[in-house]
Amino acid sequence: MEEAGVASALLKLGIPTMLGMLISALYNAINAYFVGGMGMSQIGAVSVVFPIVQNIIGMGMMFGAGAFSYISRLLGKGDNEQADKTASTSLFSGLLVGAIIIIGIMVFLDPVLTALGSTETILPYAKSWQ
Numbered sequence: 001m002e003e004a005g006v007a008s009a010l011l012k013l014g015i016p017t018m019l020g021m022l023i024s025a026l027y028n029a030i031n032a033y034f035v036g037g038m039g040m041s042q043i044g045a046v047s048v049v050f051p052i053v054q055n056i057i058g059m060g061m062m063f064g065a066g067a068f069s070y071i072s073r074l075l076g077k078g079d080n081e082q083a084d085k086t087a088s089t090s091l092f093s094g095l096l097v098g099a100i101i102i103i104g105i106m107v108f109l110d111p112v113l114t115a116l117g118s119t120e121t122i123l124p125y126a127k128s129w130q
Contacts, residue, residue, distance in 0.1 A: 045125035048118045052105060056098055063094035 028050075036043040067090030074083040105112050113126045 041121045042125050044119070044122040045128070048113055048116045048122060048126045051116055052112070056101055059097055059101060060094045063090045063097070066090070 032043060032046065035046050067086055071083045071086050071090075074080075074086065109127060110123070113123060118126050
């Protein structure tokens with residue numbers, strides 16, 4: 001950033017982020033198209049499960065984004081050892097919290113899916129593992 005300037009750095013770093021978000025949106029649209037061809041209950045199941053997946057991804061991103069800010073400052077100071085520790089802590093904390101959330105959702109799967117709008121016809125598809 002010292003050499004290129006803020007605008008150039010934002011473009012350089014922002015374009016991959018935008019491409020990642022575009023690919024994610026395309027994946028969801030294509031997924032909905034093909035699953036929608038299977039039936040209304042199946043597309044309803046995808047819609048019901050989507051917030052669960054997004055929340056788990058969001059938790060992982062929370063740990064990653066928070067750690068990234070701190071790690072960049074540590075690397076700027078030249079404290080590589082603490083940056084390594086922070087990266088490891090962030091990674092394992094994200095994995096642990098994600099696992100706890102997944103286990104909690106699996107234990108209470110029916111009430112969670114029902115709270116997210118699942119009906120009797122959608123519930124079997126939302127619970128499906130295959």
